[in-house]
Amino acid sequence: MLLSVENMSVYHGQVRALRGVSLHVRQGETVSILGPNGAGKSTLLWTIAGALQPRSGNIVFGGRSITHLPSETIARLGLSTVPERRRVFSSLTVEENLRLGLWARSDRRAGNHDLHQILDYFPRLAERRRSLAARLSGGEQQMLVIARALLSRPRLIALDEPSFGLAPMVVDHVYDILRDWRERQNLTLLIVEQTATRALSFSDRVYVLRSGHVEQVGSPTEVCDAERLEEAYFGFPSSEARDRR
Amino acid sequence: MISTMLQYVIDALNLGSLYALTALGIGLLFGILRVINFAHGDFISVGAYTLIVPSTNALAVLYVGALPWPLVVVLTALSVIAVAMLSELVVFRPLRSSSPATLMIGSFALSFVIQHLILMVHGSRPKAVNLWPELATQVELLGLRVQKLHLVTVGTTAMLLGILTVLLRATRTGVEMRAAAEDYQMARMLGIRANAVIGGALALSGLLAATASLLYTAQSGIVSYQMGAPLMMFAFISTVIGGLGNLLGAVFGAFVVGAIEVALQATLPDQLRPFREAFVFTLVIAILLWRPHGIIEARSSRERV
Numbered sequence: 001m002l003l004s005v006e007n008m009s010v011y012h013g014q015v016r017a018l019r020g021v022s023l024h025v026r027q028g029e030t031v032s033i034l035g036p037n038g039a040g041k042s043t044l045l046w047t048i049a050g051a052l053q054p055r056s057g058n059i060v061f062g063g064r065s066i067t068h069l070p071s072e073t074i075a076r077l078g079l080s081t082v083p084e085r086r087r088v089f090s091s092l093t094v095e096e097n098l099r100l101g102l103w104a105r106s107d108r109r110a111g112n113h114d115l116h117q118i119l120d121y122f123p124r125l126a127e128r129r130r131s132l133a134a135r136l137s138g139g140e141q142q143m144l145v146i147a148r149a150l151l152s153r154p155r156l157i158a159l160d161e162p163s164f165g166l167a168p169m170v171v172d173h174v175y176d177i178l179r180d181w182r183e184r185q186n187l188t189l190l191i192v193e194q195t196a197t198r199a200l201s202f203s204d205r206v207y208v209l210r211s212g213h214v215e216q217v218g219s220p221t222e223v224c225d226a227e228r229l230e231e232a233y234f235g236f237p238s239s240e241a242r243d244r245r
Numbered sequence: 246m247i248s249t250m251l252q253y254v255i256d257a258l259n260l261g262s263l264y265a266l267t268a269l270g271i272g273l274l275f276g277i278l279r280v281i282n283f284a285h286g287d288f289i290s291v292g293a294y295t296l297i298v299p300s301t302n303a304l305a306v307l308y309v310g311a312l313p314w315p316l317v318v319v320l321t322a323l324s325v326i327a328v329a330m331l332s333e334l335v336v337f338r339p340l341r342s343s344s345p346a347t348l349m350i351g352s353f354a355l356s357f358v359i360q361h362l363i364l365m366v367h368g369s370r371p372k373a374v375n376l377w378p379e380l381a382t383q384v385e386l387l388g389l390r391v392q393k394l395h396l397v398t399v400g401t402t403a404m405l406l407g408i409l410t411v412l413l414r415a416t417r418t419g420v421e422m423r424a425a426a427e428d429y430q431m432a433r434m435l436g437i438r439a440n441a442v443i444g445g446a447l448a449l450s451g452l453l454a455a456t457a458s459l460l461y462t463a464q465s466g467i468v469s470y471q472m473g474a475p476l477m478m479f480a481f482i483s484t485v486i487g488g489l490g491n492l493l494g495a496v497f498g499a500f501v502v503g504a505i506e507v508a509l510q511a512t513l514p515d516q517l518r519p520f521r522e523a524f525v526f527t528l529v530i531a532i533l534l535w536r537p538h539g540i541i542e543a544r545s546s547r548e549r550v
Contacts, residue, residue, distance in 0.1 A: 049434050075436035087431040089424045096420050103417060104436035152436065 001060075002027045002156055002188050003048070003079070008057025010040075010047050017043040018212045021057070025156065030182065030189040032199035034223075035209035041192040042084060044209070045160050048190075049081035050074040062155060075104055080154035084161045084192075086141040090134035094125055097133050097144055101151030118147050139170035146174070150181055158190040163198065175202060200224060251389055253507050259395040261503030262402035263464075265496045266457040267480030268487070269409065270450035272495035275484065276426030277446045278337060280348040286477025287359035288451060292325045292458030293468040294363055296376060301368035305468070310376050317376075322455040328359070329451030333444060363470040371469035376462050398460045405456060406496065409449070413492075418445060426490070479506075482529055488539025497541060502529075 004024040010017045018040045025031045033041050046052045048059055050071040059067045066074050075081070089097055095115075102115060119126040122143050128136065133144060142162060149157050162178070163171040175198060181187055193199040200206060200220040208216035208223060216223055267285065274282045296310030296317070309320045332355055340351045380394040413419035425432040425442045433439050461476060462468060479502055487498025505528055509521050517524075532540070 051430055051434065070439070071430070071433040072436050072438050075434055081434050083431065083434070087428055089427050089431070091427050092420065092423060096424075099417075099420065100424055100432075100435050100437070103421070148435070 001025075002029075002062060003190070004060050005044075005048065006058045006060070008047065008054045008059065010043055010052055010054045012043070016212060018047070018054075021209075021212075021214055023207055023214065025188060025190055027155075028186050028188055029205065030191065030203045031205050031207065032203040033190070033192045033207045033209055034194075034196050034199060035215075037194065038211075039209040040212045041194075041209055042160055045081060045083070045158050045190075045192055048074075048079070048158060049083075075152070078153075078155035080104070080149040080152050080157050082145050082149050082157060082159045082162070084164050086138065086145050086164075088133040088136070088141045088144050090132065092133055093130055094133055094136070094144060095129040097148055098125070098129075098151055101148035104152035114151055114153075118151055122147050139166055139173070142166060142170070142174055143177070146177060150185075153185070154187075156188040156190060158192075160192045161194060162191065163193065163195065171198065178202075248389055251387065253511055255389070255391055255395060255399075257500070257504040257507040258399050259464075259503075260506055261500035262398045263457060263461055263476065264480050264483050264503055265402055265499035266405065266453050266460070267476050268483040268495040268499045269406075269492060270453035270457070271477075271480055272484045272487075272490070272492050273426075273446050273450050273453075276490050276492070277422065277429065277443055278348065279345050279429075280337075280352055281481060281484075282450070283349070283352045283477065284332060284355040284359060285450065285454060285480075286473025286475075287356050287363075288325050288329055288454035289458040289461065289473035289476055290363060290468070290470060291328050291359060292321045292455040293374070293462045293472060294367055295321050295324045296374055296462065297367075297372065297468065299366045301366075305372035305374050307374070307376075310374065314377065318455075318459065321459055322452050325455035325458070326448050326451035329447045329454070330444065333447045337443070337447070338440070360470050367470065369470060371467050371472075373466055374462055374468050375466060376459070380463060394460075394463055398464070401456060401460065405453065409492075418442075422446060479525075482526075486529060486532055486539055488541045491539070491541055494539055494541035498539070501532075501540070 001024055004022075006022055008021050009019050021040075021044060023031075023033075023044075033044065035041050043052060047054050050066065050069055050073070054067065057067075058065060061074070061077060061079050064077070066077065066079070089100070098115060098118065119129065124140055125143060125147060128140070133141065136144060146159075146162070162174050166174065178189065179202070182189060191199055191203070200223070203220055206216075206218060206220055206223045207214055267289065270288070271282060271285050274280065274285070296307060298306040298308040300306070309317055312320070336351045336355050337348070340348050343351075377394070380397055381392065383390040383392050384396070386396070413423055421432065421437045422442050422445060424435070425437055425439065429439070432442070457476065458473075461472070465472070480499065483498035483502045484495040485498070486501060487494030487496070502525070505525055506521065509524050510518065513521060513524065
């Protein structure tokens with residue numbers, strides 16, 4: 001078990017955002033977290049990344065409790081988080097953004113070799129390595145944050161809505177890249193998505209979150225039962241799903 | 246006529262340099278901690294007071310200030326950096342996760358504490374300090390008679406700006422600092438050690454404050470426990486005009502404020518000159534009405550969708 005979250009509750013002030021959430025990710029697995037807006041998906045990732053403190057519960061990564069560790073330590077243990085909205089450092093160049101990923105690595109031998117490998121893989125970033133990250137398109141920025149995370153050679157990458165605000169073709173490209181690197185580096189992925197279809201076909205297991213707790217767990221085919229998924233999203237099954245029954 | 250104009254330009258550059266040094270220290274910390282450190286002016290006072298023997302006597306006796314100049318620079322820098330680091334440990338680090346308002350109040354408290362410690366040790370009377378009198382002589386430059394001290398001030402500022410630029414652009418620490426300044430949380434999630442970066446920023450702001458205090462004391466010839474306040478005020482305005490969170494803007498704003506002040510000093514009728522600062526602030530309000538985010542808007546304040 002690479003990552004396990006045990007019975008965790010998180011509050012935003014007085015408001016409970018997550019209650020008793022348990023989740024686990026095995027080495028080499030791709031796990032998706034689905035759910036409607038406000039279900040607590042991002043809160044879950046932020047808490048795992050150490051940016052939010054849980055009120056109760058425990059988070060274990062690689063056999064070690066990371067529950068109250070600061071974000072930078074968690075990152076250095078090999079859990080790389082890619083938050084939503086493509087958090088590039090817009091006033092830094094593309095290359096500087098990438099170097100930050102390289103420096104995040106715990107082994108000191110990280111060198112230019114990996115940087116060049118990544119630049120070969122992402123020719124668009126290579127072309128624009130000296131321009132400010134602010135000047136990149138949305139899709140290029142998404143490539144940049146993924147490349148930055150890959151450079152830190154993490155044991156697990158947690159991605160929050162990698163498809164956010166991107167054109168469908170670009171989203172395909174992003175998922176192709178993730179699929180490719182998943183095989184190359186035997187990456188473990190934890191992906192938060194709001195739209196279910198793509199994540200379902202990409203994942204080994206799926207958690208459906210609704211108003212702060214886990215509503216469903218299972219393989220994509222188990223969770224794919226349209227009625228129950230729609231119920232999680234809208235609180236009631238659509239007439240279409242009811243007719244199918 | 247031209248020589249008078251040039252004289253004003255040099256005055257404006259000189260004043261702008263002092264503001265720029267101060268504004269950079271404020272801007273550097275604002276970028277990373279999101280707090281206007283109101284104690285920065287008092288860091289400057291601390292630097293000035295290390296020059297003299299601690300006593301409540303009216304007459305100041307040079308202490309560090311009597312040493313050869315490289316030693317003066319090093320010892321002043323070390324003492325201000327020490328105070329800055331101590332502030333980090335006692336005030337900023339414990340308040341790290343508090344709201345920006347709390348941090349700001351914390352920096353106000355720090356400011357008062359430093360002022361009153363100086364008051365206790367040195368007394369409340371301003372004291373005359375004659376630092377580096379040899380720099381008060383004039384030299385010929387482009388047909389103008391310019392005080393050496395003004396050249397040293399402008400030159401030192403230019404040099405520090407250069408060093409700071411190289412540091413922020415070309416070193417790992419610098420890149421990490423800029424990253425942390427733009428998006429602190431994301432920087433930490435990339436494994437950047439927050440405390441190290443913030444400590445580094447405070448040390449740098451201490452170094453800038455020490456430089457400002459030496460140049461300012463040499464120019465004014467007076468130390469007082471509130472001497473940092475006006476510099477702090479104008480430098481703060483400079484960072485706001487230039488665009489908060491933008492170091493280049495802070496420097497630019499500092500020279501704008503310096504130029505406005507010198508221009509007003511030169512053109513206002515005699516009876517209005519005592520109220521010069523009111524005119525400066527009126528112009529500042531006008532600039533902010535025109536560009537609410539400062540003349541050079543920080544990149545991070547615009548969001549790309």
